[in-house]
Amino acid sequence: MTAGLEAKLSLAVGARVMLRRNIDTKAGLVNGAIGTVLSIAAQHVTVQFDNVPAPCKIDKVRSRFMVMKNFYVYRRQFPLILAYAITIHKCQGLSLDCAIVDLSEEVFSDGMAYVALSRVRSLDGLFLTAFDPQSISVSVSSLGEVNRLRKTHRPDLPLYDIPHISKRKRKLTGVDKTVSPSVKKVKVNPSSARDNEDCVITGTETPAASPFNFHSVDVQWQQSACQELGLQYCTQTPVRPGGPAVPLTRPDMRSVRRVQGDGNCLFRAFSYILTGSADQHIGVRHAILDHMTNNAQYFLGHHLVGYDSIQSYIASTGMDQDGTWGTDIEMLSLAHLLQTPVFSYSQQHGQWQRYSPHDVDRQLMDDIHQRSMYLLHTGNHFNVVGSIRKSLKKPHVLI
DSSP, rough: TTTSSSSOOOOOTOOOEEEOOOBBBBTTTTTEEEEEEEEOOEEEEEETTTTTTOOEEEEOOEEEEEETTTTTEEEEOSSSEOOSOOOTTTTTOOOBBBEEESSSTTTOOHHHHHHTTTSSSSSSGEEEEEEEEOOOOOOHHHHHHHHHHHHHHHHTTTTOOOOOOOOOOOOOOOOOOOOOOOOSSSOOGGGGOOOTEEEEOOOOOOOOOOEEEEEOOOOHHHHHHHHHHTTTOOOOOOOEEEEEEEEOOOBBBBGOOOOSSSOOOOHHHHHHHHHHOOOGGHHHHHHHHHHHHHHHHHHHHTTTTTTTHHHHHHHTOOOTTTTOOOOHHHHHHHHHHHHHHEEEEEEEEEEEEEEEEHOOOOTOOOOOSSEEEEEEOSSOOOEOOBBBBBSSSSEEEOO
């Protein structure tokens, strides 16, 4: 985990780079901006961005993320990555004069080929280095929905044939034997940390098994939450209800509802749970930050270390800007705001992390059987968990 910043950044004058943070949206310094390195100094990198008239000095940014409960890491790094080549997901929203596109067997999702091909302004600027016909695929569920709508509202229109698409085979290219086994206990001295260090560990806690249940929110909860947050209720979120007696096992990956990976994934996932649509993520972000501002006494000092106000935290992280990654702090804020726990399953560690209103305000009763929100964390992206596996083996839950 690197908090969305490069673990090791290799740059040179003349290198093509992409900005990974929203720094000044009005000036065009936004996540995804591409430019060329002009000079490199110890504290800043000067970049001439394609859509910004004047060269810009890019300083290091500081990011914070939670490794486990009460175990935080701060990282400092230039918010840049090399951008001679980028993934299809990362190129969304770009308009390019020229692009070399690889549509080989690595294209694994419906619509990816369209996103890649539509980045260029004209066919004269499009060059294909590889092409696999299977990379051009259509969403079977989308075709099914179109057919349903035509049957209901436009029976005069023909129906699409639903193709039978087999799953793409994935090849194992290697095994990394350098990964050490998980560390169960870490001893640190947080008081020895210096503010200018690139990585600061602020505390630890040993994982422990806990008998929590899968008891997801229902439509009544959705409608009440939407009214409280000023959001528009769209439809019931397609998740299995579970119940107070259903053990919390690992997520059923077939049930995972995927949201767009544009830096807003945490807020999109919450929007999906709340409203049935991921499109109201901006409203969710603002509601979370407003709650933090109005309840600063619960967050400053214990959960937010090194900030004298919520406003300074927001200004430092750019958390109020579209595309800024959400953190555990925002998860705690929403849990406290809605009095509803949030569970996040880490694929990397194979365990659930629980964020409870009780973690914010110890005066609140901690009901381990109440309805909750469930997320899947894949390392740098959040999705929504719709159901769990029917397994007697329970993963660890950090509380």
